[in-house]
Amino acid sequence: MPADLEKQLKIYLRAVEREKKARKEAERLLEDRALELYRTNIELQELNRSLEQKVSERAREIKKQRNFYESILNQVPAEIIVSDYNHNYIFISESAVKDPKLREWLIGKNDFDFCRYRDYPLEFAQKRASHYQDVKNTLQISEWVEHNEKDGQEYYHLRRLVPLFNEQEDIEMFIGYSLDITKSEIYRRELVEARDIAQKATSAKSEFLSKISHEIRTPLNAIIGLTNIMMNEAHHPDQAHYLQSMKYSADSLLGIINEVLDFSKIEAGKITFESIPFNFSHLIQGIQQSFEFRANEIGIDLRTKLDPRIPRIIEGDRVKLNQIFLNLVGNAMKFTAKGEIIIETKLLEKTDDFLKIRFAVHDSGIGIAADKLDKVFESFSQEGDDTTRKFGGTGLGLTITKKFIEGQGGKIWVESIQGKGSSFIFELSFKYNADHKENSAIKQEWSRDLSMVKGKRILVAEDNLMNQLVLQKMLEKWEPELEMVSNGALALEKLHKSSYDLVFLDVQMPIKDGISTVEEWRNHEANSLSKRQAIVALTADAFSESRQRVIDAGMDDFLSKPIEISELRRVLGKYLT
């Protein structure tokens, strides 16, 4: 063999040898890898087994927990369900669906599936779906009461559907729960019925009180009116004294009846308030004058302490404010034997068209015990049971006063030291017009000269003969030409025949009442284009809504009975001079 070839051969042989060695090395490495793979595989199997064990342990634990919570939920006396966004049930409590098979079947299904499965009307599922939609639209809890009848018995369920939100604040699930409120619903209905019966009974009583008071007022008006007239005509001092006492008693009786009437109005929620300009200082003067005689009699000093910053003319409910004062000052008189009573006013706030006044009635009377202070404004309540016996009164005055004040947005309270005296303090707001000059309507009517009334033609329609007499006697001194009729039909007859300077129409009359009379006459005036006849209503009903009613009917003004002489002067002055 040539040396060259041999060298080549050796190179190849060495290469082959290296390849062989490399192959063996590779095989060994592969064997190692295979072994490693095998061990890894076994390890993996082991890991898998322990993982499976852990998973099943965890699953058992979850199931245990689930059972724990479900058993709690099942103990709650409510039907509970949880559903996903598409209204498919995720959880149903045992109380919601008692049949375990149905319960299991329903998981993952919705109300429509249930209706089809149970052959229920689909309307049931549609109603439920609309509640779901409500929650989706409003993102709020939906609550409703379902009424069912089963085996002739009624059932009420309060159902609530509550949205559960995910982190993005989107609805993820719903919790629905339902409470059987049949019993409480029945109780509620019974309570409502009982309440209605009680309310009816109370309102029947109030109505009776109102009617009876009204019936008492009519003859009383006559007594007061005639007493007034007799007092002017009395010649014997003893008679004058008796008449004075008679008038005082009759006034007290009227006060009591008015209180009962006011109270029944308040109870019936029929109280309304006026806002009419009036002379504030005259009102206070009037109050003082009303009580001066009595104050002098018992020897106490009745004084006023008035804030000069309060405008003379303010706007509000004059009649109610007057009544409030009559009540508070009347009370103070009752419980004060010596010393003084002070009526105080103070301006608290004033803007361009609004003002707030604090009023106070201070007395140096017997005072009120600290523990009774909060009771004095309650109905039918007086400080002690013997108070009524000693001092009289209905126990309604302060209740009415409080309602009058609170009804106008004000407040009242009392400060008192037993044995030293009491202060009843109240605050009320009024409107006022800064540019308001005293207009003619509120001018001091009683200062007017009424000599013009002489010979003026006045027609009075009044069915009650006593009241006819009272009005006749009151008008007599100005010497008008007076004609009396006893109902609206007769009044219309007279009106058609001749004209009058002033007509008084009683509101309540037989045959034709004052309201329909005035309505008829106003129609006639409109049709015949005749001049407007001045007509003033007479009524025993002093409430403002009656006043509005008669003005709306076509009356020009309003006199409430018993007729106050000052009011009569005002009306005569307004229409006859």
Place this chain on the structure above:
Amino acid sequence: MKGIVFSEFMDLVEEKFGLETMDEIIESSNLASGGSYTAVGTYPHGEMVTLLGRLSEVTKVPAEKLLNVFGHHLFKTFHKNYPAFFTEVKHPFDLLEQIDNHIHVEVKKLYPDAELPRFETTRDGESLIMIYRSERKMADLAIGLIEAAAAHYQEDLKIETEMLKADGSEVKFKIS
């Protein structure tokens, strides 16, 4: 050092210089492994240094040049054997950026004992800055690989090198 580097090196030597040269450098190198290499084995890095030195002596080609050529060769092998790393790549920069945080991560999973060079990359406008770090000090092999990648994607790229450490264990490439 992973066996694939040796076996591929041997293939390259045989292909470019013939079996005789290969035999000569192995026989004269006195190697522990005896010069028989399998791609799945692991061999001392020193053997590669010796083989490379011997090849350079025998062929009179500078070692740097040999490494560069080897880089070109290795790129082809990688591309053929591991196509998965190339499918999504559209530009050589994308490939180079993936070495450290993707390719070598996968290599480590398969060969936990592999000691791999680090390639830290940052983009600098149109160029890519790449810092090579390896105790093997074979930056020339890396350059060969980069050139091959550029050629593969038909990109005309220029590589500027800057020695960050004199011994060649840290080299900065600016590729643009």
